[in-house]
Amino acid sequence: MKFILYFLLLTTTALGQQTIGVGVRHADTKQPIAGATVRVVGGNTGSITDSTGFARISVPNTGPVRLKISAVGFETAAETVMLPSVDTLQIALKPAEEELDEVTVTTTRTGRTVADEPTRVEVIDGEELDEKANMQPGNISMILRESTGIQVQQTSVMSANATIRIQGLDGRYTQLLQDGLPLYSGFSSGLSIMQIPPLNLRQVEVLKGCQSTLYGSGAIAGLVNLVTKDPTRERELSFMGNGTSAGGLDLNGYYAHRNEKIGLTLYATRNTQRAFDPNRDNFSDLPQTSRTTVQPKLFWYPTETTTVSAGLIWVGEDRTGGYMPTLRTENTAGFTEENQSNRLATQFRLDSRFRNDWSLTVKNSYSTFRRTITQPIQNYRFDGVQQSSFSEVSAFRHRPKTDWIVGLNVWTDAFRQPVSAGNQMIYNQLTAGLFVQNTLMLSEQFSLETGLRTDWVQTRIDATGRTSARLLALPRFSLLYRASERWTSRLGGGLGYKAPTIFTEDAERLSFRNVDLTSMSTGVEQSLGLNWDVNYRTELGDETTLSINQLFFATRLNNPLVLSTMPGESTPGSALLSFQTANGFLFTRGLETNIRLVHKAIHGFLGYSLIDTHRRYDNLTGPIPLTARHRLYLTTLYETERVKTGFEVFYTGQQQRSDGSSTRSYVTMGYMAEWKWVIANVLKGSLFINFENFTDVRQSRFEPLVSGSALQPVFVTDIYAPTDGRIINGGLKLRL
Template sequence: MFFSAIATSSAVVVANPSSDEVVVITGTRTERSLLDVPVRTEVVTQEQIANMHARDLEEALKNVPGLNLVPIHGKSGSEIHIQGIDGNRVLVLVDGMPVSASTGSKVDVTQIGVSNIKQIEIVKGAVSALYGSEAMGGVVNVITKPPKQERDLRLTIDGGTYGDHDVSDALVNDSSYNVFAHQKVGQGYFQFSADHRVKGGSDLDPSTYVFECDEGTKTNLSLVAGYEFDNGGRIKLIPSWYREDISKDYEEFSPGVGHLYRVKEEVATRANVSLHYTGPVAEWGYFTGYYIHESFEDDTNKDIKSTAEIEDPRSAKIQSNKADAQLDIDVLDNHLLTIGTVAYEASLQQRINGKSELDKEKVERDNIEFYLQDAILLTDELEILPGFRYQRDSDFGSHFTPKFNLMYQPEVLAGYDFKVRAGVGKGYKVPTLKERYFVFDHSAIGYMILGRPDLQPESSTSYQLGFDMSLSEKVRIDVNFFQNRLENLITTDRDALLSERLALDVFRYTNKAKARTQGFDSSLALNVSDNFTSNISYGYLEAVDRSTGKTLSRRPEHQVKLKLNYTLPDWRTTFTLFGRYESESYADGDNKIKSEAFTLFDFKVNTWVTDNIKLFGGVDNLTHVVRDTPATGSDFRPAKGRFIYAGFTYQY
């Protein structure tokens, strides 16, 4: 039967996985082989994360074709852009559960550690019926390690320096510590993971007061208590906690006052607890469900150094509850029907100097969603995947979004493992609580940002068409064409009348923009020999504001990513060179200011001294490509220079 065939296609990801051994879940929310899933999915494996020495999710994703990691304006950390669609419209998940966005805006991927990651799965575009309103641009799903082994222990420590650009005076400027431990006890098991990153800060021009990159710490802790039933069902309880404590010196100009020397201090904490259950229902189905409660708090101070008091103490608190229940039903021999429902509620509080910045003390919203998808094997060559999602929001009523995917693998090209995947889907996103109610009063330095309660939802249509094939045992190619058309986009716009009346720049969130992003991603994997492998990808992006005809800012037209991997088996050593090129991009909506193109290289070395101990090191930003100083806000080249580091891993 179809469901049984999918279930038995699962495979454990081994140390050197080939594509047909990798099992993914994000595109269909059922386990499928990577090569046989109808929704195009890209994967970063545990081995790849370890070999690139990634310290957080940002570093784990930076070499994925078609993805851009972009600093979040006014915040520490980075957001994900997929196919030219920004991080406010990209859904980030951990084991299918959403990660809350920083202060109700965008998910900061530097807040997610890597110690317990099995793999990362990426689905681009709004083509899956299984995900909600935040997934207009796509989905990034972090899959954590399953309880496959009796016991497991892994410890990694590394540290390094920016040389003359270190802010701290310590020998080691930046360091990272992570540990993962797993132990089975009968049919139960426990897992503990921890990531602690120490940032000393980096400064492109040590002669000035300002430095570019924050100093401080970021810490993730997670505990899993699970139990496996005789019928294959599994239940687990997961409490987790995150904290960042960071600061940065910066400078602002105040009209009539002059230059103000400030320090921004920020403490953010995220605490959540979740309960999962997965297991068979008789012989005809499979149930998956979870409940998660999360609280995210963010406290910032922007202190003027020349005054005794602390200015602008600001606090934000987001609380949310979400429950998801899904049933996969095996229908006849060629259908797998997926039915699910989601309930969600959230609240936002925002204060400055103890006073609410919102139009009311606390704002809230809730919604309930229903989704259905049917995986149908029409023939041995053709599988189709129709589906839809229905959403009813407390503030915006009901909405229906259809989706359709297919995979065609012609028998005549079976020798090349040739597959065509196509998808089309409607996207829909309601305004965030921040966009509707936020009041960001920075009038002391000349501007203010106001929410707009009457904002309307955004919508999109996404088209995806791609193929992949093996030209030989050593050569594989992958090409995907895309177009995303977005309507009613929420942007900030200057309110001329209010600005004139208040004698400062007043910006309001507004439904204004229409956009189109289109292009293609392509990659070529070449195994030159058993010891030498390579992968090169090229992405082309055209991102246009359809209201003005102008190119969207911070969207490079061309992107190239390169990986060269050489292994010395007798030395148990691997050398890897990563390269990334981004073409110039506009820094403003009027297309008058450009940021320069740039090329980066990272070099990595991994050596297994014994079966349990690995020594590693590397140089990030090998050629020290950085933006000009002082920064103007229109130079998107790296703010971090050359970083030299070393470390070790112990595993048992």
């Protein structure tokens, strides 16, 4: 009887009503806002926008109806609708003055804000990116180096190559993505962060801990997703010029605009660097570099619910380091190392919403990367081409209480090395994966995200004919608990893996000299990771906010791939090395503390990380070399409409060298200032100056970086401190 009464009530309520569509977008960027609430004022009906910013809501057939539209981080809007003449409504929400931690993330694919996402996501937004670009506009290394828990590890004195370490793990265990596409792995990983300019980025998203469920191989320590800007109806044309006391020059230009159907972004940059020898040992500490980057991207909007984009990335670079007299005149004999590289990559993406609560995404990338390492005086050359492709189809369904993501992707990777008799294929790798993820609102306090991925990985070593195939199942979970508006907590964990590779930090450090590439192991490295964090945020007055985030983490990596001396080899310095699967594990654990205090125009940030690492494989024990146990970062920023100035202090604790000895701790400091101006509301610009590491901390002050002769130098392999020392840079930014 109760069921019949309930059915009659629903039927009666439905009579005299209609459904209208509401599209909600960012007032400035025109991007859709997912998770916005749309409700009828004075009624009990409402809806939530999906990943495309669209929702449907039931309203009366006649009469004016007042709607209230709200989203975290935006000002609430109210709209009066005259019915029945309106069937679709478009709403633009203005960002609130205080948007800390309330930006929408793309890496998790749900379109949720940081505050509502069960997975812990750290977002470096556009304002912070702009500040870091003043310090180092040539690449993204500064952006990542100054993030808590991330270490940018330099692997070569000569070429200044570097990789990303998250929570103490080798760079190959972190995925580096651009707009969700894996473009920077493998052979290019030692150069990638030194070749990616930051000025076309909208935000950088960092996920720490195992993320293999959505992104597959390599996301054991975490992933970094570089999100580029989309074109808006307001044209953007900007330029930047920067010069450094070390002989560096950076020139950048960016253009973006869209109309009803077509949009375009175009980014181009030219970066040069003279060989720089601050310690006067006649060997460069910054290599002589010239690099050109061009990134055009075309957007098509056939309907209000569909977006298609296609882009191209071309990077050409030549970097040479070594004996300074040889670099200056080319007539003096001395050791040099040249890295020539060329990257050509394509990007394609289609996003389409259908049936109101379903969205389809199709994306593809293809990349070819060629790199040649040459040491003429020692008659050494290493040359290779890596070709990779990535294709994915995924569907997303948003409901008021639950989100579903299901997808299929295929990743191919091949490395070919030219030899005198013709091209020699070193390896071919194929990975096919199927994944599903669900985000469920259990209550107002709890949200649970669960996922499962199944990957089939096939690796073939062509030189030996060895082929292996593995089927892997990767579950993952994240639980969000909202204790109150001030307190939240997240607990997450999962399994991960890394497909076999010959591109490791150890091989990069040796420039692949004496490394037997055909010995590449076909074993898969597997891991188990766990993260727990607590977040507190409060207002200490009308214009003061305090936020504290405390993270605890642990990761165990079984049977790591290591570079070892081949059996029967015993000659020091020239023994042939091979990739072998170790019998044992790596274990990292620790904590990160992040404290942010904002008072009016003053911003303060304190970041501390404790990373405790252990090696327990073969005959090795003790910490992972070159991992600082303690790191502390303190920065202050004062910003008004016309002035921005900041000061930073970075403490790096002791690290263990490869031979078991300890390094010394050190402190670096930096200062930055920027003056902004506007002419007739048409031309906006600024002048900036930055004093990086102005106390001139260098590893060469603690120990020599090179010994031996000009023809046969021996370089330090354990780089634990800056090698370039004090650098002052400054420049001009213009926006039309």
